[in-house]
Amino acid sequence: MGIPSTPVPSFVPTTGLQSGTDLQKMASQLYDTASGIVAQADTTKANATRLNAVHNLVATVAGAADSVLLPPGYVGLEITIVNDGAESMQVFGSGSDTINDVATGTGVAQAAGIMALYRCYAYNPTTKVARWFRLLSA
Numbered sequence: 001m002g003i004p005s006t007p008v009p010s011f012v013p014t015t016g017l018q019s020g021t022d023l024q025k026m027a028s029q030l031y032d033t034a035s036g037i038v039a040q041a042d043t044t045k046a047n048a049t050r051l052n053a054v055h056n057l058v059a060t061v062a063g064a065a066d067s068v069l070l071p072p073g074y075v076g077l078e079i080t081i082v083n084d085g086a087e088s089m090q091v092f093g094s095g096s097d098t099i100n101d102v103a104t105g106t107g108v109a110q111a112a113g114i115m116a117l118y119r120c121y122a123y124n125p126t127t128k129v130a131r132w133f134r135l136l137s138a
Contacts, residue, residue: 035059039066039085045092045105054079061085061112073097073120073130082115091118097130108134 034053038060048067049058058068061083067090070079083089092107093099099108099118110116115137122131 030054033057037068039068039089041066043067043090045069045107048090048092051079051081056081057084058082058089059084061087061089064088065090065109067092067107070094070097070099070118070132073123073132075120075123075130077120079118080115081110081118083110083112085112087112091116091134093130093132095128097132099132100134101131110136 032053033055034051035057037049037051037056037058039058039062040047040049041063043063043065044067048069050069051071056068056079058081060066062085064087066085066087068081069092071077072094081091088109088111090107091099091110093104096104097120098104102108117135118132119135120130120132123129
């Protein structure tokens, strides 16, 4: 199914059934996984490989700064990226989204062998810009 474009709505306490669509969104936000991802080799945001899962294993990073692109952010969205490639890769935010307050066109480097958790903490609905922050493994 891929990452939902909007967060799961809050569940309303009830004795009735919950929406199947909402339950599917929740499952996708928690468990959607992609492996065998190839980072785009041209090192730019414009052609970066778009990530469509919550948990992403980038298997091929052949050259320094090959690139991937986060999905559009909304508050609470978490994306895990494992760089299992041979080189450091560049991770870009979608649109004008920032990562650790780094300009969207610059992106952030993620070294080979490192796992990172990207979490969207803020979203401005007027400008449609999300602020992502990142936690790196050792």
